[in-house]
Amino acid sequence: MCLNLLKREIVKEKVKIGIIGCGGMGGYHLNRMSFCGLFDVIGILDKDPAVKKKADFRRIPFFAPEDLEKFFALPGLQAVLIATPNDVHKEYAVAAANHGLAVLCEKPVTMSCADLQEMLDAAEKNGTLFSVHQNRRWDHDFLCMKKIAESGMIGHVYKIESKVVGSNGIPGAWRKVKSQGGGMIYDWGVHLMDQILLFKQDTPVTSVxxxxxxxxQEEVDDGFELEITFGDGTFVTITIDTNSFVKVPRWMIYGMDGTAVIDTFNSKKGKVIAVKSRYDAKLKGVQAGNGFTKTMADRSKGTIKVSRLPKITDDGLDLYRNFCKCVLEKTPEKSIITGKQLMRVMKLIELSFESAEKNEVIKTNF
Ligand SMILES: NC(=O)c1ccc[n+]([C@@H]2O[C@H](COP(=O)([O-])OP(=O)(O)OC[C@H]3O[C@@H](n4cnc5c(N)ncnc54)[C@H](O)[C@@H]3O)[C@@H](O)[C@H]2O)c1
Incomplete structure (x- = not known):
């Protein structure tokens, strides 16, 4: 949600937080955190000295990586946000936990299950909060898809297509470097996988x-096509393409009794079509290319009901709210982003890379 649409919260106590890595996303958090009323940003650490200007503008102390201990010793510091490139999330997250600080880490949390385990262990050992900015759990299109699927509007959902396409390639420098966690699986993929696994929390993934x-370029994936089968037979396709000059619907959801399409991120465009009468007495065959079909012909209007997409009114701040509550009440176990969920996504990422590399369907159960 845009800053000017955010309401400022009035709270008794703000969380004193420091930002590690204040580039594009760190700057986005700096603005939102300063504006939303839940945080006091009291320090910024970045390896690029040019970032000091951003800190100076807001009169926030700036630190270089070699001053990490001084940064951690900022009076009253309770938490850090980590928004560096993906390969250095782990070292900062572990160091912060060892200093008794809560961590809000950018996605992808890190680059392997083994690294994630180390991060979770550090938080557990120190009794600190570890959360990850899986912000797209609150995207209106995702909440709308979930609402349609769970409402029964189109009956049992057996197939979902989740697609994000653009034509601008991979932005920035480190996103093109494999060792830094570049590529689209780590970038957009982690969001779309997290959404799908959240929707199917109690159903195992059986193939990838x-x-x-x-x-x-050849170094990192600039797009991918991922097929996931779940234990209940639900089949999901996730598509990311950075070289598509034609937009496609963000979501297609296929139910036994209807189909829904959500065109865009904001879920304002799209429709739900539910079947009223399966038998269509007026169905006529139509010319299709060099052939004739009844199977694929349009239905007559009286046999279907077309509805608008359900309305979603979330303000996108629940993750910040939950993070602050857990920090202030010292209840890390109440984080809405759990280690189990994060590990499941990381496992899916690892299996996706393995499948692509071997050109194989991977049978699994997690
Ligand atoms: N949740 C989202 O929607 C979303 C969107 C964009 C980016 N991200 C994530 O945010 C993180 C940062 O991405 P970005 O687009 O802001 O990148 P960026 O390159 O714009 O910013 C990264 C910043 O980290 C600094 N940095 C690099 N190495 C460092 C180190 N060792 N110590 C301290 N500072 C260091 C850089 O100088 C830079 O200022 C990534 O993990 C990315 O995946 C998340």
């Missing part, structure tokens, strides 16, 4: 097939 694309 992934094909990656390398349109712009």
């Amino acid at each position: 097939k992934c094909v990656t694309s390398y349109v712009y």
